[in-house]
Amino acid sequence: MTARPEFEPSLALVSPHAAEADREAEASVRPRRLAEFVAQHRVREQLQLLLASALRRGSPPDHILLSGAPGLGKTTLAMIVAAELGAGLRVTSGPAIERAGDLAAILTSLSAGDVLFIDEIHRIARPAEELLYSAMEDFRVDVVIGKGPGATAVPLEVEPFTLVGATTRAGLLTGPMRDRFGFVGHLDFYEPAELEQLLARSASILGVPAEPDGLAEIAARSRGTPRVANRLLRRVRDYAEVRADGVVTRETAKAALAVYDVDERGLDRLDRAVLSALVESFGGGPVGLSTLAVAVGEQPDTVEEVCEPYLVRAGLLARTPRGRVATAAAWRHLGRTPPGSILGAASAPPDLFGTRFDADGDTD
Ligand code: ADP
Numbered sequence: 001m002t003a004r005p006e007f008e009p010s011l012a013l014v015s016p017h018a019a020e021a022d023r024e025a026e027a028s029v030r031p032r033r034l035a036e037f038v039a040q041h042r043v044r045e046q047l048q049l050l051l052a053s054a055l056r057r058g059s060p061p062d063h064i065l066l067s068g069a070p071g072l073g074k075t076t077l078a079m080i081v082a083a084e085l086g087a088g089l090r091v092t093s094g095p096a097i098e099r100a101g102d103l104a105a106i107l108t109s110l111s112a113g114d115v116l117f118i119d120e121i122h123r124i125a126r127p128a129e130e131l132l133y134s135a136m137e138d139f140r141v142d143v144v145i146g147k148g149p150g151a152t153a154v155p156l157e158v159e160p161f162t163l164v165g166a167t168t169r170a171g172l173l174t175g176p177m178r179d180r181f182g183f184v185g186h187l188d189f190y191e192p193a194e195l196e197q198l199l200a201r202s203a204s205i206l207g208v209p210a211e212p213d214g215l216a217e218i219a220a221r222s223r224g225t226p227r228v229a230n231r232l233l234r235r236v237r238d239y240a241e242v243r244a245d246g247v248v249t250r251e252t253a254k255a256a257l258a259v260y261d262v263d264e265r266g267l268d269r270l271d272r273a274v275l276s277a278l279v280e281s282f283g284g285g286p287v288g289l290s291t292l293a294v295a296v297g298e299q300p301d302t303v304e305e306v307c308e309p310y311l312v313r314a315g316l317l318a319r320t321p322r323g324r325v326a327t328a329a330a331w332r333h334l335g336r337t338p339p340g341s342i343l344g345a346a347s348a349p350p351d352l353f354g355t356r357f358d359a360d361g362d363t364d
Helices: 018-027 043-057 075-087 101-109 126-137 177-179 192-206 214-219 227-245 250-259 269-282 289-295 301-311 328-333 340-345
Strands: 062-067 089-093 114-119 140-145 150-156 161-165 184-187 317-320 324-326
Touching: 018 192, 018 227, 043 062, 043 075, 043 184, 062 075, 075 089, 075 114, 075 161, 101 126, 101 140, 101 150, 126 140, 126 177, 126 328, 192 214, 192 227, 214 250, 227 269, 269 289, 269 301, 269 317, 269 324, 269 328, 289 301, 289 324, 301 317
Parallel strands: 062 161, 062 184, 089 114, 114 161
Antiparallel strands: 140 150, 317 324
């Protein structure tokens, strides 16, 4: 992507994707056991039953598929599954497995009972996916040795293991793949009150003194996403330490997030630029993606992949066959009165336009 650096997904403060700088910081606040994992009660209870019964039987649980938008806790849950089972964990990702041989090497090196976590499992190469089927079902893989007519398939045993697959795009998984998971858990975006609880836990681990109001202010701007919440907490802590007395209060949170250009709904500068262009320059739309991108000086990919998923989910922007449209809520968010013509249309469900969105806000 040729996005300007300040708007690269990895650098945006409100991006749900992990930047390099997040990884170390995240490790310190990552819950290690199921009891510490905040919210997501349904998935937690289901997993708790699955793991407890596996431990009782003394055999690995069914394979587990976790779906949900980036930053909601899929990797964390995979680590928790291994910890709760007292099992070893191997971590890889769909894009890292380019050839069936890469996967065969991983599978045949697993110890009995290990947990294998494959992130972005929908992006695994097809030949590797087929190899995974027999490993998941029969704990066996056929490795092809040699090429052409002389090639022979050598069956290899795989120790019983549990696959934990994570995906942001469950709709892209093939049927046979999905069928091989005995448990499918979907993670939803978090409510502000849940994020407050999560932030209170993170603040105490990081040793950051924080008032409930200050955490509520951060939670409201975190786009329902733990990764964003924890990142904003770190930035507010910096501000509180440098410009105030170190305590995260509502005032310091507001002042800090104003410095970082994150507004009260969690929109950053580029998100607001997109909405302003739509409203101010194009009368609210509809306008084509590339025209909109030119208006904000960005690549269409950046607008589509970085800004739109959240703007759509927040009900501020609609994607229609004729182009992008600002909703009445977007006009109001910019302090403008929405024109009468969109007040009726804004309440229409996105399906009216024949467009479906998944958890990421992406079109399928
Ligand atoms: P994903 O794999 O879905 O992109 P991660 O599991 O890496 O997300 O979570 C991102 C960050 O958010 C991690 O630092 C993790 O500690 C935190 N986090 C996610 N979900 C929770 C939760 N339910 N409770 C506490 N922290 C969470």
